[in-house]
Amino acid sequence: MIIDELRIVGSTQTNVVMEAELTRVCQKALNRRPGKPRKEGLGQLVFPFEADLARVAVTYLRTPTRVVWDVYRSRATRLEPLFEELMEDIRTDARGLWRDGDGISVEVRRMEEFAAGERQVVGTVKNALIDGAARRGVRLHVDADRPATRWVARLDDKNELVVSIDLGGGSLAHRGWRREAGEAPLREHLASVLLMLGRFDPRSEALVDPMCGAGTIPIEAVLMARGEPRLVPALERIPVLTSKATPASSPAKAAALWPDAAPLVVGCDVDLEVLRSAKDNARSAGVVDALTLQRSDAITLKPAVIADIAKERGREPPATGLILCNPPYGERLDEYDLTEVYEALATMCARFPGWRAGFITASPLLERVFYGSIGQPRIKKPMANANLRAYFLLYDL
Numbered sequence: 001m002i003i004d005e006l007r008i009v010g011s012t013q014t015n016v017v018m019e020a021e022l023t024r025v026c027q028k029a030l031n032r033r034p035g036k037p038r039k040e041g042l043g044q045l046v047f048p049f050e051a052d053l054a055r056v057a058v059t060y061l062r063t064p065t066r067v068v069w070d071v072y073r074s075r076a077t078r079l080e081p082l083f084e085e086l087m088e089d090i091r092t093d094a095r096g097l098w099r100d101g102d103g104i105s106v107e108v109r110r111m112e113e114f115a116a117g118e119r120q121v122v123g124t125v126k127n128a129l130i131d132g133a134a135r136r137g138v139r140l141h142v143d144a145d146r147p148a149t150r151w152v153a154r155l156d157d158k159n160e161l162v163v164s165i166d167l168g169g170g171s172l173a174h175r176g177w178r179r180e181a182g183e184a185p186l187r188e189h190l191a192s193v194l195l196m197l198g199r200f201d202p203r204s205e206a207l208v209d210p211m212c213g214a215g216t217i218p219i220e221a222v223l224m225a226r227g228e229p230r231l232v233p234a235l236e237r238i239p240v241l242t243s244k245a246t247p248a249s250s251p252a253k254a255a256a257l258w259p260d261a262a263p264l265v266v267g268c269d270v271d272l273e274v275l276r277s278a279k280d281n282a283r284s285a286g287v288v289d290a291l292t293l294q295r296s297d298a299i300t301l302k303p304a305v306i307a308d309i310a311k312e313r314g315r316e317p318p319a320t321g322l323i324l325c326n327p328p329y330g331e332r333l334d335e336y337d338l339t340e341v342y343e344a345l346a347t348m349c350a351r352f353p354g355w356r357a358g359f360i361t362a363s364p365l366l367e368r369v370f371y372g373s374i375g376q377p378r379i380k381k382p383m384a385n386a387n388l389r390a391y392f393l394l395y396d397l
């Protein structure tokens, strides 16, 4: 069956945040709000497919991990009827999903329940695409390394097989700016999720990460504030999505949505080596001059330090801001050391009345330590980080 849906996929518990980000970005880029999505599970939004919405989602959204276009669905439970149905759908599909001579790749996910092995499903979908397109006079071939379009087949919650085009051409969590990882880097899209959960307002607030490691949160804060686009060559290879002004051979980089945004963003860490990585990453992201990275122990941070940084940048000291941090969880520290780290954070936070402080941690210790001096979190949200059950905690200071 031919279907036509745009699916925005993120980590579990993030669909409210993804919807909020999409609304913000659509209002700026398209001058309208997106329609109401169907929510699937805790991390997927599904919309009727619109080319404009797809372009904006894949170019500007920072909180999802994938944006895909669901194009075919089949209830077939064996390979032969699957091939026949898919090929017939593709033969009659006039949407312009490919160009003559395109290379394609096919991958499968969540296929454990299907009555054939993954490689057989890949082969069947690939053959159906090539044979079906050939019957429309379009030649496709397999190019696993540099495909024009990446196809994904997966079983959905009803165990129906859905075939999609991965519009981002792979995981959107990898922005391409990371040169150095540091010890326990936060995935880039999660940093953006935390910025949204902490309701960072780059127009009026400062952003301070007191344990910034390789710089993921500060770098994403600047990129998100500017609405920096992603260059997505895959989009330009799909005729129906190609912007009329852009020839397919030279994909143009879209413009930033808020190019003049210049929030005060500060990243600190005790480890000089890791700060060097943060600087390399910031340079590769094109934001090295837009943020301040400095060596300091969290326990020494106070508003006067941030005011001095603001002054050096020719700015007024911020009246308020968001402290946002992915502190150590205890994987490499014992409970005593971890308590000390969290006490340092609590002491520091107490010096920033009127600010908010958000943390992602997999250890219950942080909440316990903060309960004594700061109080209860306004928001406590379960999240996954690097396969650990973690929580996002947001405090009003």
Ligand SMILES: C[S@@+](CC[C@H](N)C(=O)[O-])C[C@H]1O[C@@H](n2cnc3c(N)ncnc32)[C@H](O)[C@@H]1O
Pocket: 181, 182, 183, 184, 185, 186, 187, 210, 211, 212, 213, 214, 215, 216, 217, 268, 269, 270, 271, 274, 296, 297, 298, 299, 326, 327, 328, 329, 341, 344
């Ligand atoms: C989990 S890592 C942060 C990773 C970071 N979010 C990233 O994406 O790379 C925790 C960081 O806290 C730093 N750290 C630990 N204790 C600190 C302290 N007292 N003051 C400042 N930084 C500290 C470590 O050096 C480490 O880089």
